[in-house]
Amino acid sequence: SNWCSALFQMSVGQQQSGRGVPCLRCRGSCTGFEPHSWRKICKSCKCSQEDHSLSSDLEDDRKIGRLLTDSKYATLTARVKGGDGIRIYKRNRMIITNPIVSRKDPTFDTITYEWAPPGLTQKLAMQYMELLPKDMQPVAGTDGAYQRRRQLMRQLPVYDHDPSQCRGLAEGEVKLMEDFVKKYKAEALGVGEVALPGQGGSGKEEGKAQDTGSAAGKTPETTNGALEGAPAAELYHCEACKQAMPADCPVVYADRAGYTRQWHPACFVCCQCAEPLVDLIYFWKNGAAWCGRHYCESLRPRCTGCDEIIFSEDYQQAEGMAWHKKHFTCLECETQLTGKAFSLDKGSLRCATCSRSKRL
DSSP states (O other): OOOHHHHHHHHHHHHHHOEEEETTTTTTTSOOOOOOOSSSTTTTTHHHGGGGTOOHHHHHHHHHHHHHHSSSTTGEEEEEETTTTTTEOOOOOOOEEEEESSSSSSEEEEESSSSSOTOOOOOHHHHHHSHHHHHHHHGTTHHHHHHHHHHHHSSOGGGGOOOGSSSSSSSTTTHHHHHHHHHOOOOOOOEEEEEEEGGGGTTTHHHHOOOOOOHHHSSOOOOOHHHTTTTTHHHHOOOOOOOBBOTTSOEEOOOOTTTTOOOOGOOOOTTTTTBBBGGGGEEEEEEEEEOOOHHHHHSBBBBBOOOOOOOOOOOOEETEEEEEEEGBBBBTOOOOOSSSSSEETEEEEEEHHHHHHHHH
C-alpha cells in the first residue's frame, strides 16, 4: 500500500510539473514542457498540455475514478489500499492473442486494447471494436490509443470535477463548484452500456425496453430461431443516424436516455462537438448526450485564459468569450487588459504593444 501512495504522490508531482516533456505538435522547436502558473499551456511553445501528452495511465485512471466516485457508476471504480478512500477507475483492458500459423513453432500475435466496454464476452467486445473507425480503436501503441488519451484530457478535464486542481477559484467558490459537480453526478453523468439490440439494461427494464411500438409485442423475447428473430431487426433504429440496427451487432445504450434508445458504436458522440464519447462517458441534457466539457460549458461560462469553469458572477467578456477578471491578460507579457486596448486572435489576447511586435 505504501508503494501505491508513493506512486500517487509521484504522479501528482509529475502532473504539476511534467517539465521537459517534448511537444508533439511543435516537433522539435519546443525545448520541452514549461508549465505556466495558471494557463493550461507550455510557456515555451504556447501549445496545450495535451499536445505534450503529460498524463500517465495511472493519472488517467485516478482522474476518471474521481469523476465516477459518489455517482451511481462507482461500481466501475475500486478503492486504493491505503489511499485514504481514493478510488481508481477499473478500466477494462482487453488482450487478444491470435496464433500465427507458420510451419515452425506456433507464435502468438498479441493486441492490447487500452480500453474495452466492460461486462461483455470477448467476441461481442471485438465486434464492438470493429464497428469503430480503425483510427479510433484504442490499440496500445497506435494513434487510436493516443487519441483516447487526448479525448480524456479534452472531454473530461480534471479541473471540471476536482476543485483542488483549479487555479481560478476564489475563496468562496469552492463550495459552489462542489455543489455544481454533485448536481451533475446525480442528474447528468452517465456511462454507456454495450449490448445487442433489445438487450440493454440487462433485463432490469425488460418491460420498458420492449415497448418500442406495436410490432414489439408480436416478437417473442426468446428468439433462438433465425426466422422469428428476423422481424425484430426492424424494431431497432439508431438515435443518431436513424438507420436500422442488425440484431446481431452490438449497440450502445445510455441508461439516462432509457432503454428504448440505442446508438451505433460510431454514432455515440457529443451533440456539440460530434466527437466520439471517450470510454462511453456522457452527460445527458435536453434529450441528448454531451461530452463533459460541452455539458459544463452549457451551464456556466469557461475562462478562455485558464480553461476552467467560471463560478464568479463578475467576469470579463469579449467577442462571445469569457475570462476570469484576473485572467484577462496579455498572452505574451501578462499585462492586465481590463479597460485597455487589446487584440484577440483565436482566443489569444495581446496588448497593443505585443500585438504590434507580433505583426512585425
